[in-house]
Amino acid sequence: MRKLIFGMNVTLDGYIAATGVDIGWSGPPSDELFQWWLDRERAIDLTLYGRRLWETMSSYWPTGDEQPGATAAEIEFARNWRDTPKVVFSSTIGEVGWNSRLVTGDAVAEITRLKAGDGGPMGIGGATLAAAAMRAGLIDEYALATYPVLVGGGTPFFTALDSWVNLNLVETRTFPGGVVLTRYETRR
Numbered sequence: 001m002r003k004l005i006f007g008m009n010v011t012l013d014g015y016i017a018a019t020g021v022d023i024g025w026s027g028p029p030s031d032e033l034f035q036w037w038l039d040r041e042r043a044i045d046l047t048l049y050g051r052r053l054w055e056t057m058s059s060y061w062p063t064g065d066e067q068p069g070a071t072a073a074e075i076e077f078a079r080n081w082r083d084t085p086k087v088v089f090s091s092t093i094g095e096v097g098w099n100s101r102l103v104t105g106d107a108v109a110e111i112t113r114l115k116a117g118d119g120g121p122m123g124i125g126g127a128t129l130a131a132a133a134m135r136a137g138l139i140d141e142y143a144l145a146t147y148p149v150l151v152g153g154g155t156p157f158f159t160a161l162d163s164w165v166n167l168n169l170v171e172t173r174t175f176p177g178g179v180v181l182t183r184y185e186t187r188r
Contacts, residue, residue, distance in 0.1 A: 002114065003121040006130045007040065007143030010157045011150060016127055018151035025149045030176040033145060038077050044084060045119045048111065050126020051090035062098050089129050108136045131159035141185050142167065148178040
């Protein structure tokens with residue numbers, strides 16, 4: 001069975017985007033944090049995207065390695081992003097590119113099917129998609145890069161759940177700018 005990992009930058013009060021889908025609170029990550037995300041992405045065999053995060057990522061990373069001033073890590077991230085297989089869940093997008101396929105049906109059923117298959121870890125991103133997987137008990141690991149900022153509202157990292165989910169802390173790390181990484185595995 002494949003492992004499903006949900007990781008994103010998050011505010012101290014638990015939001016991945018402020019009201020109005022504003023992610024300006026995170027600013028550019030430190031080189032160390034960007035390298036951590038790159039290493040994580042290289043370990044992922046398949047990435048699952050909701051529509052909004054797909055649109056954000058696909059608007060930049062297909063040519064991120066060609067941008068003026070791109071760092072070595074950004075160049076590697078862009079190449080890895082293009083090469084990694086992706087599944088995009090949306091009922092409003094007509095087509096996807098860059099080593100991706102589109103799923104317009106039941107996201108939870110498809111994620112369950114993918115988890116049951118062979119292969120390495122899968123990453124999941126996008127608040128709505130991750131919330132559906134969270135409610136279905138499909139997420140095996142949570143990675144939060146918590147920024148020292150309070151935004152007071154917006155898109156939460158965690159969704160409302162019907163029952164508790166017990167977790168084991170597997171990593172903590174502090175990055176420049178006061179960003180604290182915490183990783184938790186679901187206790188099964």
